[in-house]
Amino acid sequence: MPEREFLIAQLPRLFNFPYRLHSVGWMPDHLYIHRNTRLDRLFVCVTLRTTGESRTIIDGRERRSHGAPYLSVIRPGTRMETIQAVRHDELFFSYSEPSSSSVLALGVESGRFRMTPAVETVLSALRRTLGALQRRGAADRLDQLAVRFITECCAAREPEFELDDRVAEAAADLALHCSDRINLTQVAARHGMSRRTFFRVWKRHFGSTPWQYLIDRRLAFARELLLSSDCDLTEIALRSGFSGSSALIECFRARFGCTPLEFRRRGGTAPGGGLAGPPPESEEA
DSSP, rough: OOOOEEEEEOOOOOSOSSSSSSSSEEEEEEEESSSSSEEEEEEEEEEEESSEEEEEEETTTEEEEEOOEEEEOOOTTOOOOOEOOOEEEEEEEEEEEHHHHHHTTTTTOOOOOOOOHHHHHHHHHHHHTTTTSSSSTTHHHHHHHHHHHHHHHTTSGGGOOOHHHHHHHHHHHHHHTTTSSBBBBHHHHTTTTHHHHHHHHHHHHHEEEEOHHHHHHHHHHHHHHHOOOOOOOOHHHHHHHHHSOOOHHHHHHHSSSSSSHHHEEEEHHOOOOOOOOOOOOOOOO
């Protein structure tokens, strides 16, 4: 999905939900420079991936970025001046009054979090809904998904979810770019680890391998496309990061116990299956 701010305030609502969004921003590879900017709305910003450390003066005090993934709560009236900007992948939600006061009353706080399956599930649903804003009830779904996403990010800050920063950033990197061609040796090097160390630390935190994580994210994306589009199997395979329809069918059957087209015909139900993934000696997927 290309960089864009979606103005949700203009969309019709079905319900009087107290946490109404003003806008949602999806900003991959984002580089923004504040010049004495004064924010007129509440922003809840989620940094999913970053290429380095940024420095910003916020209300007269210098602040440095905290890596990724990270959730930031920026109140209305905050004044910002960029000292050093870095490219990063960001999702943000903005709220105007009276919704901004309602969101702040929830007690949401800034902090690091882990990319848990629950966080990723809601992130996928947000992306899917942003791609179908013409559907009836889309604004209401986004209002509720935003609160769910913030909730899952905050829940993932519990002590048992504390991660090695390098692995947390690598997980966010893989989740965001799962449909791209990935070389895990290069991913490990980008986050300051050898391939062996990357796999060992990842296994300790997640109980599986980076390959399995990557394939699971691609399968989740393929499932979304199967249910929400009329794309043929080859297009779905390529858009979700597989080399072709045969690779998708093999992984899908191993994971869910049926083929992708059987899954589509059943309306999203599957009998289940084992784990799917490329052989461990592979360098790329």
